[in-house]
Amino acid sequence: MKIYHTETQADYDALMKKLEAEGIESLSKKYWPTFKTETTVVVRAQSGEKRNCGNRTTYGNLSCVRSRYDIPIIKYKAKADEKMRFTKENIEGLVNKYFDDNVGECPGNLIAEIYAMDDTPEKVVVPKYIAEWIQSYLNEGGTPIDVLGSLMSFHASFVDESVIRWFKKNSETMLKALTNGYTIEPEQLYYIPLPHLETSDGIQQVLSKRDTYFASRPNDKLKQRYTKEELEQVPEIYKPYAKPIEEEEE
Numbered sequence: 001m002k003i004y005h006t007e008t009q010a011d012y013d014a015l016m017k018k019l020e021a022e023g024i025e026s027l028s029k030k031y032w033p034t035f036k037t038e039t040t041v042v043v044r045a046q047s048g049e050k051r052n053c054g055n056r057t058t059y060g061n062l063s064c065v066r067s068r069y070d071i072p073i074i075k076y077k078a079k080a081d082e083k084m085r086f087t088k089e090n091i092e093g094l095v096n097k098y099f100d101d102n103v104g105e106c107p108g109n110l111i112a113e114i115y116a117m118d119d120t121p122e123k124v125v126v127p128k129y130i131a132e133w134i135q136s137y138l139n140e141g142g143t144p145i146d147v148l149g150s151l152m153s154f155h156a157s158f159v160d161e162s163v164i165r166w167f168k169k170n171s172e173t174m175l176k177a178l179t180n181g182y183t184i185e186p187e188q189l190y191y192i193p194l195p196h197l198e199t200s201d202g203i204q205q206v207l208s209k210r211d212t213y214f215a216s217r218p219n220d221k222l223k224q225r226y227t228k229e230e231l232e233q234v235p236e237i238y239k240p241y242a243k244p245i246e247e248e249e250e
Helices: 009-021 032-038 062-068 088-101 108-115 128-139 144-151 154-158 161-169 171-180
Strands: 002-005 039-043 057-061 124-126 182-184 189-191 193-198 204-209 213-216
Touching (some): 009 039, 032 057, 032 062, 039 062, 057 062, 128 144, 144 171
Parallel strands (some): 124 182
Antiparallel strands (some): 002 039
């Protein structure tokens, strides 16, 4: 089972397309007007799995779903190519649809939808060490042209070898980063489910940490997610159970 939270109509529509492509059944686009920014989608079975509890998807309010299920909630965000473009025609259509569906309501959600539209060139994703290198160069008074120049001239001999290697494989990405901006590649995080250890109500326990390591049900207030570096410090007996967290969780 997976639980998704969507904050905008664009996110919700993109999630419906994603789940439909994965073969998930019982999808509906009608719930966003009901729950709006609190819209939560519970996918009870993945494509190809047997259904043991009715429909494969249910919908609800975020706070209610949180109180009912004790598993991480994935905040789903539409990718840039899934978002509606910021054009006059799209704005007019969005405004007209909003007031047709929400007569007399505060336009706060409409404003959120407009802000969610894609009106800028897509930023590329770069590793943290590349972002830090670019920023350090700019902080010293360099310009984007200077950054490129340092990588393509005799000055390259003064640049860290790892940066040079990355640039040779990703020169187009570097150019876009300096032109359109960039975001930092999220650091891979891991969690460690503990096999054969469940709570009395059937929730699988995971490795947690305060001063020492211990087993606990999933809990946002506990240290239960680990970077690759932190994973190295985990006792050897638990390392084989480590699993990457593949999606951003709320």
